[in-house]
Ligand SMILES: NC(=O)C1=CN([C@@H]2O[C@H](COP(=O)(O)OP(=O)(O)OC[C@H]3O[C@@H](n4cnc5c(N)ncnc54)[C@H](OP(=O)(O)O)[C@@H]3O)[C@@H](O)[C@H]2O)C=CC1
């Protein structure tokens with residue numbers, strides 16, 4: 344097991360939603376699992392005027408995000424966690440002299456003997472990331488001569504290729520690349536990481552993992568919720584920036600990448616960046632029109648309840664042209680994937696919440712068991728990222744009896760069957776990795792830029808292209824009908840029913 348050295352976590356934007364909903368609960372889980380170092384403190388920093396006690400009340404004792412976790416633990420244990428949380432009011436603006444902050448950090452370091460190792464977590468609006476890094480360096484809080492300093496940067500990492508490059512350049516003035524941890528919480532999901540193990544620790548998948556055996560790859564990320572309280576943010580972002588550029592292209596990179604020479608962070612990240620750079624960038628309008636689809640959810644009734652359309656959501660422009668659904672077909676220009684189409688879709692307000700990767704294998708070259716419905720009998724490997732995390736292989740078996748009746752069978756594995764194993768939540772895992780200096784599951788500067796390089800032309804086309812359509816889909820539907828045209832050559836999008844194995848598909852071929 345890796346060692347977690349004594350250290351301090353300084354969270355900028357500590358009065359915000361992410362800190363309360365994800366960061367503090369993750370730290371609490373790590374505390375309960377005895378994973379925090381012996382000498383450890385958290386210093387929350389924001390503009391709100393709060394005392395240490397008031398901050399503890401807010402994010403621990405009165406936190407609705409912790410109630411489930413804390414209701415059965417004894418007071419002293421909870422106090423042991425809460426007492427390690429402190430708060431510093433930065434003043435009216437983050438763009439200020441950090442000398443007082445430095446003094447506070449020094450005094451906490453002395454008091455708790457945290458040894459000068461510090462993680463700075465940037466959980467503010469992204470426009471402040473570079474400012475905070477600059478202000479930290481001004482008072483030498485980035486220097487590593489008395490302990491390491493790491494910087495976790497939240498998404499979104501840029502708004503376009505240009506802004507991402509600018510942000511990388513800006514941060515690199517004050518922190519070295521190996522100090523910067525760009526968080527992508529999908530990489531913290533156990534099933535996403537398991538893709539590497541499935542591919543590279545088994546000898547049965549990798550020989551088939553190429554253009555000779557794979558017909559196409561399909562990735563679906565669906566959310567049943569709408570934009571909730573984040574309409575203001577989402578309307579400036581949209582599905583392509585919010586989910587596709589980061590989380591989904593990270594998943595694509597793990598599906599596409601070549602075997603790394605080892606499991607060290609740089610070995611894996613080198614291969615991921617090569618994979619991202621091999622995505623064929625679409626340039627002409629015809630290509631973009633044929634291979635991309637965007638849509639918005641419109642009002643509808645789901646299970647008897649009226650659901651608002653996107654343009655009626657709080658914080659959303661009533662004439663908004665921001666997409667809540669994005670589907671893209673693309674190719675990967677390398678030896679392994681030549682000619683294999685990838686279909687990736689992401690959306691809000693779909694029938695269910697599900698993320699899955701479906702590897703569709705080619706049919707056998709010569710079909711012995713001919714029948715009208717033979718085309719239904721395709722082999723698939725489904726990696727279910729959430730919910731019902733697991734892996735499923737679909738193949739045909741003979742139904743006992745005369746003739747050749749073929750039925751689909753499933754070979755499945757569910758994470759829930761590992762009852763003894765505690766599966767960490769994504770933020771928990773990623774925080775612990777950063778505490779231990781492991782950047783494998785964080786995105787490197789060149790990965791982020793390569794992903795933007797692919798996405799930028801699509802965004803530009805959607806914004807400035809001629810006659811670009813914005814389709815509508817009823818809230819609670821599987822996207823617009825036109826999205827079926829995109830995948831027509833292969834058949835149809837898989838309907839990821841609620842239960843992973845609940846797709847019995849039966850056909851009689853003789
Ligand atoms: N919430 C989520 O689920 C997710 C959030 N993120 C990212 O994490 C970061 C934080 O998100 P979240 O916590 O939701 O954001 P919030 O809007 O809740 O704000 C975070 C903090 O920033 C400060 N802040 C807000 N607006 C301003 C402003 N205009 N100028 C200066 N400070 C401001 C607030 O503190 P105060 O006013 O006290 O200074 C607050 O503590 C963002 O970059 C977001 O994109 C990423 C993934 C998911």
Ligand SMILES: O=C1O[C@H](COP(=O)(O)O)[C@@H](O)[C@H](O)[C@H]1O
Pocket residue numbers: 528566585586
């Ligand atoms: O980063 C984001 O992710 C969430 C979905 O995350 P999940 O772990 O629940 O799948 C999404 O709702 C949000 O819009 C986006 O910013």
